[in-house]
Amino acid sequence: MPQPNLLNRRQALLAGGVAATAVVGSRALQAAANDRLRVAFIGVGGRGGSNLAAITSSGQVDVVAVCDVDSRATDRMAERHPKAQRFQDFRKLYDAVGNQIDAAVVSTTEHTHAYATMPALLLGKHVYCEKPLAYNVAETRRVTEAAAEAGVVTQMGTQIHAGNNYHRVVELIQSGAIGDVSEAHVWVSRAWGLQSKEDAAKHKDRLFIDARPTEAMTPPDYFDWDLWLGPAPNRPYNSAYFPGPNWYRWWDFGNGTMSDLGSHWNDLPYWALKLDAPKTIEAFGLPPHPEIAPASMTAVYEYGARGDMPPVQLSWYQGTDKPELWKQKAIPQWGSGVLFVGSKGMLLSDYGKHVLLPEANFTDFQPPAPFVPDSPGHHQEWLNACLGEGQTASPFSYAGPLTEANHLGNVAYRVGKKISWDPKRMECPGVPEANPFLRREPREGWSLG
Structure with a gap:
């Protein structure tokens, strides 16, 4: 069954009656006033789990939602953050809690970075996205331009930059x-x-594989292969791709x-x-x-x-x-x-x-x-900027052209x-x-x- 098309969801995402820039202003002021940030984490296994741990270590973050195509990862994170809602499809996450978050952290695989990031930008939410920013040149340019239009705080996961x-x-x-x-x-x-x-x-x-695998395997029951494929061309599951x-x-x-x-x-x-x-x-x-x-x-x-x-x-x-x-x-x-x-x-x-x-x-x-200037730490500078203090060193305006x-x-x-x-x-x-x-x-x- 086809998933909802983000093109049709743009109006729905912004249907709250305010433009993205107005949302940014109100969210940033509210977060700064409360000294806390409400965050959705998309991709929470491996690198995503590390990003979640680093960003929440400050004690300034409320984990509103966790999302991963591997339910084992969301189960682990839900144990640590029992108030967080769990999702496998990040589009459903945005539909359900898009108005409840101030920011999103995207740590999915490369080919879905742009697709998990764009809804947040359209909602006027701050975004931290793992590297590379997007799968190809065109997607990268779209994300870079959308971030500039939204006027939100962004950071790409180039930790050594700090x-x-x-x-x-x-x-x-x-x-x-x-x-x-x-x-x-x-x-x-x-x-x-x-x-x-x-x-x-x-x-x-x-x-070392010199050709596409011909064997169609059954995906593990904890893993949604169709969601993992996302925008990529369809092909049968094989362990050569995941984990x-x-x-x-x-x-x-x-x-x-x-x-x-x-x-x-x-x-x-x-x-x-x-x-x-x-x-x-x-x-x-x-x-x-x-x-x-x-x-x-x-x-x-x-x-x-x-x-x-x-x-x-x-x-x-x-x-x-x-x-x-x-x-x-x-x-x-x-x-x-x-x-x-x-x-x-x-x-x-x-x-x-x-x-x-x-x-x-x-x-x-x-x-x-x-x-x-010295950095308080790659993740912390993003968090500080979201709360109204300072700027990030690897915003999408820089990370996009790179x-x-x-x-x-x-x-x-x-x-x-x-x-x-x-x-x-x-x-x-x-x-x-x-x-x-x-x-x-x-x-x-x-x-x-």
């Missing part, structure tokens, strides 16, 4: 410690996805390492170099598979000048791919890292540490006075050629075969409204 190490790196790059940056290289060692058979043989603990993180390797449900870890690692150069929309993107790796994202690949982005910052090339490497400087052992052999190459030196960073290179040239270097850029690396990889990007038209001029990877029609019964 760490002091990233703050200090941004200050060093933007104050000119290594001069004008012409190159940035980002590499991660994770190798999940389609690999060569040689690589797969070396990593027997990692999933996670298996699903994220499959193009229909996720975008592999790029959209996942790219949200964390590309975040640093995107922030420090004030990047916007890339001009061109080219990717390299095994021939693209129609079903499964690659374990190893490289994507090269060209960005134009930004203010007083010159054009820069950003290269992404995943799996077995590494920068040439790393292969030549000209830099420390960190398993994952971000390398900035400037006219006066280099800076190498990971999540928790950084170093200026060559170290001998920076023996007497004095770092700039800190100018990126997510779009990450997706474009996969688009270039899947079309197998260098692409240009027109951010206003949201198209790759002269490459119509890119369109199916930029957007897709959802399954019947699902719409972003």
Whole structure:
């Protein structure tokens, strides 16, 4: 039976007689006055459970509802929060308690992020959404624009963004410690996805499937497969997709390492170099598979000048791919890292540490006075902002363009050629075969409204 269409529900969601902006104002004032926030948590297993624990640890949150397609997860959370209502379908959650909440936390799988987030934005509710912000470029843009229109507090789940190490790196790059940056290289060692058979043989603990499973399995009785599919094309249930993180390797449900870890690692150069929309993107790796994202690949982005910052090339490497400087052992052999190459030196960073290179040239270097404010914690800054104090550091206005850029690396990889990007038209001029990877029609019964 088709589920209610969100397009038809837009008017219903706003039928309370006030516009979204008015709802935002009244909700924010009420929450701030009460010093508490009424929150619905959508996706409460794994990462979702961690988000719920982190956000409720402040003692400033009332858990109004919990929702998950896996009833075991909602049962666990209901034991800890007995006053919370339980749901498997987030659309029914919004219908039932949409007027009772101030905010929503979305920790579903990647392909349903936008669909779980948009109803909250249409209701004028604050939103925390896990990374990546949405499944593809078009969905990401819709969510970004809807958040701006609603005027609510938003945050994408890039937890490392709040760490002091990233703050200090941004200050060093933007104050000119290594001069004008012409190159940035980002590499991660994770190798999940389609690999060569040689690589797969070396990593027997990692999933290696080279075709869509043909066996139709019966889903566990605690798991609603149809709801989990959501807007994705229909296919029979198989344990190759669920439980996670298996699903994220499959193009229909996720975008592999790029959209996942790219949200964390590309975040640093995107922030420090004030990047916007890339001009061109080219990717390299095994021939693209129609079903499964690659374990190893490289994507090269060209960005134009930004203010007083010159054009820069950003290269992404995943799996077995590494920068040439790393292969030549000209830099420390960190398993994952971000390398900035400037006219006066280099800076190498990971999540928790950084170093200026060559170290001998920076023996007497004095770092700039800190100018990126310390964070009370990634989750806490979102909660504080919802209660009227401060701002978030990874709002959708920032996280949206970052997510779009990450997706474009996969688009270039899947079309197998260098692409240009027109951010206003949201198209790759002269490459119509890119369109199916930029957007897709959802399954019947699902719409972003």
